[in-house]
Amino acid sequence: MSDKNMDISFCINPLDINLAKMQFNILKRYENEVLSFGDFSPLVEEYLSKDPTLDVSLIKVICRYSTDNIRVLELLLDNKTQIKKVNYVLCEGTKEEIFRYLQKTDFVSDIKKIIFHNSKEK
Numbered sequence: 001m002s003d004k005n006m007d008i009s010f011c012i013n014p015l016d017i018n019l020a021k022m023q024f025n026i027l028k029r030y031e032n033e034v035l036s037f038g039d040f041s042p043l044v045e046e047y048l049s050k051d052p053t054l055d056v057s058l059i060k061v062i063c064r065y066s067t068d069n070i071r072v073l074e075l076l077l078d079n080k081t082q083i084k085k086v087n088y089v090l091c092e093g094t095k096e097e098i099f100r101y102l103q104k105t106d107f108v109s110d111i112k113k114i115i116f117h118n119s120k121e122k
Contacts, residue, residue: 015054015115018047019108022061027102030063036095039065055079055119059111061090063098071098075111077118086118 022045029043046060058078066072070092077086090110091101101107 015049015051015112016108018049019059019111021045022047022059023102023107026061026063027099030099030102034063034071034095034098037069053119054115056115059115061111066092069094071095073098073101075114077115079118084118086114088114 026043026045029045033043034040042062042064044060044062046058048058049056056077057080058076060076062074062076064072064074071094072089073091075086075088075090077088078084091098093101104110
């Protein structure tokens with residue numbers, strides 16, 4: 001093995017891991033707990049970030065019933081001072097539309113973009 005290959009390192013980002021866990025958990029719960037029609041108890045997955053480089057402390061994904069069989073998938077962010085709270089609608093639509101959104105491979109990167117954007121705004 002050459003020295004060149006030894007310089008390659010693999011870094012696991014806790015934010016990526018925890019967002020992927022949130023995606024997996026809410027997707028599985030959504031599959032099992034949400035019917036095609038009617039109201040349901042909100043599904044909530046959250047992560048408490050201790051990353052000092054981010055102004056965001058609490059990251060929460062919520063899926064809730066709106067009206068007329070429309071579901072809403074939201075991202076809620078709290079900053080570390082608990083002064084600023086951001087509520088962002090990721091997707092709204094039928095059960096199938098929300099399900100497709102939750103399956104997206106870029107779900108984590110979509111959420112990270114929102115988190116980083118809100119960490120820069122102070």
